[in-house]
Amino acid sequence: MSGPYQNRENTSKANVVWHQSSITKADRAKQKAQVPKCIWLTGLSGSGKSTLANALEVALTAQGKHTYLLDGDNVRHGLNKNLGMSDEDRTENIRRVSEVAKLMVDAGLVVVTAFISPFRADRDAARALFEDGEFVEVFVDAPLEKCEERDPKGLYKKARAGQIKEFTGIDSPYEAPDRAEVVINTADNDIEACVKQLIAAIGV
Numbered sequence: 189m190s191g192p193y194q195n196r197e198n199t200s201k202a203n204v205v206w207h208q209s210s211i212t213k214a215d216r217a218k219q220k221a222q223v224p225k226c227i228w229l230t231g232l233s234g235s236g237k238s239t240l241a242n243a244l245e246v247a248l249t250a251q252g253k254h255t256y257l258l259d260g261d262n263v264r265h266g267l268n269k270n271l272g273m274s275d276e277d278r279t280e281n282i283r284r285v286s287e288v289a290k291l292m293v294d295a296g297l298v299v300v301t302a303f304i305s306p307f308r309a310d311r312d313a314a315r316a317l318f319e320d321g322e323f324v325e326v327f328v329d330a331p332l333e334k335c336e337e338r339d340p341k342g343l344y345k346k347a348r349a350g351q352i353k354e355f356t357g358i359d360s361p362y363e364a365p366d367r368a369e370v371v372i373n374t375a376d377n378d379i380e381a382c383v384k385q386l387i388a389a390i391g392v
């Protein structure tokens with residue numbers, strides 16, 4: 189890790205010891221009768237992450253699963269309200285969120301995350317926090333032109349007008365996944381078909 193967050197980690201770590209709790213992840217998962225997982229949605233703004241994440245959580249809840257949805261817009265109102273959209277702040281955003289998702293998986297939940305998470309290295313770092321098979325990367329795939337045409341929040345219009353800087357796909361990069369477990373093409377398929385594909389693919 190680099191940047192303003194690095195020193196704080198290094199100064200605290202040496203004197204902090206790990207406490208092993210008596211109740212384990214397996215105990216919590218057993219009580220909930222489910223396999224905990226992190227379903228990690230990544231894609232451009234307007235690609236359909238929030239829509240699909242919400243529909244997925246509704247479907248899983250209807251199946252009796254215990255879930256939680258972490259959505260970029262919401263987390264940036266609270267836990268990460270001190271972070272902006274620079275490369276460094278996005279990396280810290282994803283680092284914190286992936287640690288929160290890990291805690292939630294440890295609690296036995298099926299966690300769905302909906303963040304642009306534009307950098308491959310940050311997504312790989314998130315994946316590395318989890319056990320094999322626990323982290324499912326889902327590429328919510330729609331070309332920039334389609335996302336811009338949708339522009340559900342009017343943000344692309346503002347970015348093109350220069351009113352928002354460092355906007356993903358315009359003047360900030362998006363690195364498409366090269367190892368996603370699931371690719372959902374939201375440009376050529378309707379929401380219903382995409383949700384169906386997602387539920388079938390994640391194996392929860």
Ligand SMILES: Nc1ncnc2c1ncn2[C@@H]1O[C@H](COP(=O)(O)OS(=O)(=O)O)[C@@H](OP(=O)(O)O)[C@H]1O
Nearest residue numbers: 233234260273278281303304305306353354355356
């Ligand atoms: N500059 C810029 N670039 C991209 N997106 C922007 C920007 N400014 C604000 N927004 C709004 O913030 C949401 C993205 O937050 P994330 O936490 O998902 O971003 S990141 O993962 O840290 O890159 C994103 O949400 P989604 O549209 O749901 O993706 C936007 O609504």
Ligand SMILES: Nc1ncnc2c1ncn2[C@@H]1O[C@H](COP(=O)(O)OP(=O)(O)O)[C@@H](O)[C@H]1O
Nearest residue numbers: 233234235236237238239340374377378379382
């Ligand atoms: N197949 C699809 N999957 C998801 N969203 C779709 C799809 N087709 C059209 N849309 C629309 O695209 C927009 C996606 O917005 P949103 O879910 O907020 O994206 P994101 O969270 O990635 O910014 C919504 O208005 C949604 O109704």
